[in-house]
Amino acid sequence: MKTTTIWKSGHAFDSFQHNAKIEIDSKVGFSPKALLLSGLAGCTGIDVIDVLEKMRVPFANLKMEVETEQTTEHPRVFKDIHITYIITTGEENRDKVKKAIELSLEKYCGVSAMLKKNSKIGFTITIQSESE
Amino acid sequence: MKTTTIWKSGHAFDSFQHNAKIEIDSKVGFSPKALLLSGLAGCTGIDVIDVLEKMRVPFANLKMEVETEQTTEHPRVFKDIHITYIITTGEENRDKVKKAIELSLEKYCGVSAMLKKNSKIGFTITIQSESE
Numbered sequence: 001m002k003t004t005t006i007w008k009s010g011h012a013f014d015s016f017q018h019n020a021k022i023e024i025d026s027k028v029g030f031s032p033k034a035l036l037l038s039g040l041a042g043c044t045g046i047d048v049i050d051v052l053e054k055m056r057v058p059f060a061n062l063k064m065e066v067e068t069e070q071t072t073e074h075p076r077v078f079k080d081i082h083i084t085y086i087i088t089t090g091e092e093n094r095d096k097v098k099k100a101i102e103l104s105l106e107k108y109c110g111v112s113a114m115l116k117k118n119s120k121i122g123f124t125i126t127i128q129s130e131s132e
Numbered sequence: 133m134k135t136t137t138i139w140k141s142g143h144a145f146d147s148f149q150h151n152a153k154i155e156i157d158s159k160v161g162f163s164p165k166a167l168l169l170s171g172l173a174g175c176t177g178i179d180v181i182d183v184l185e186k187m188r189v190p191f192a193n194l195k196m197e198v199e200t201e202q203t204t205e206h207p208r209v210f211k212d213i214h215i216t217y218i219i220t221t222g223e224e225n226r227d228k229v230k231k232a233i234e235l236s237l238e239k240y241c242g243v244s245a246m247l248k249k250n251s252k253i254g255f256t257i258t259i260q261s262e263s264e
Contacts, residue, residue: 001202001210003166005173007194013177015170020161022154024174029152032174033243034135035167038147041137042156042164045145062139070133075245078133111165113207117249 036115037066037081043111044083047104048097057096059089061128068119081115083123088130097125168247169198169213175243176215179236180229189228191221193260200251213247215255223259230257 005015005024012025024030030038041064052059063086068078085101101123105112112121137147137156144157156162162170173196184191195218200210217233233255237244244253 001163001166001169002197002199003169003173005170005177005196005198007177007181011178011181013174015173017162017166017170020155020157022162022167022170023152024170025152026174026178030149030154031133032171032178034133034149035154035171035174036243036246037133037135038137038149038154038156039164039167039171041135041147042145042158042167045137045139046143046158046164049139049143064137065134066137067134070242074240074242076242077245078242108206110202110206110208110210111168113209114168114247114250118246 033070033078036078036111037068040081040109040111040115040121041066041083043109044101044104047108048085048087048100051100051103052096055096055100057089057093057100059087059093059097060130061088062086078115078119080120080122083121084126085123086126086128088128091127091129094125094127097127101125165202165210168210168243169200172213172241172243172247172253173198173215175241176233176236179240180217180232183232183235184228187228187232189221189225189232191219191225191229192262193220194218210247210251212252212254215253216258217255218258218260220260220262223261226257226259229259233257
């Protein structure tokens with residue numbers, strides 16, 4: 001796995017994996033460190049989708065809010081990380097959603113496995129009904 | 133610090149920090165895990181720029197290639213990480229560039245400090261002259 005990151009100006013960079021590009025800007029855009037939170041969200045999101053599909057649980061509109069605070073001394077690292085999973089499904093599926101998340105965070109998600117070596121990772125589930 | 137990541141379809145997501153957006157797609161775009169490599173590049177890149185400016189070292193065209201391999205068993209995590217810093221400056225500044233990188237990776241860069249808990253991080257420097 002490889003990415004190439006090119007300085008543009010100030011604290012702004014373009015970063016590439018194959019032909020895909022993201023823009024990094026610690027002042028007015030996506031900060032480098034925040035990419036770790038989004039990497040965690042994407043990684044666990046893929047697991048949750050795959051596991052729920054295998055379980056034949058109907059769902060839609062998965063959203064993950066990932067939050068943390070940083071230490072004050074250099075190097076500034078994450079304190080605990082909290083993920084809020086917001087998903088549209090029936091309330092009767094809550095236990096299956098919880099199981100899918102636990103499988104991801106404890107077994108499948110490599111980003112979680114790496115970040116856990118620095119931070120505790122917790123989560124909550126918000127279930128929205130179709131009509132909301 | 134917070135990011136919000138919204139499932140689009142398949143393994144594709146939009147992720148937001150404030151108003152900035154990146155697109156994640158584990159199949160045809162930026163993979164979630166690769167965001168960690170770009171986060172590392174941006175974090176150490178900012179440090180290197182700031183330190184070289186403080187040292188009054190003239191430079192241009194900073195580029196970072198970050199590479200790793202993954203373990204084969206779940207959860208698949210990074211093995212060693214290697215960063216190649218490609219910078220346009222005079223060859224006489226090589227020691228100062230090395231010093232700036234070491235300050236970043238050992239002291240300032242929070243992403244490095246977190247990923248080091250899982251992976252060894254090494255680097256090489258490629259200096260390009262203005263005429264190349």
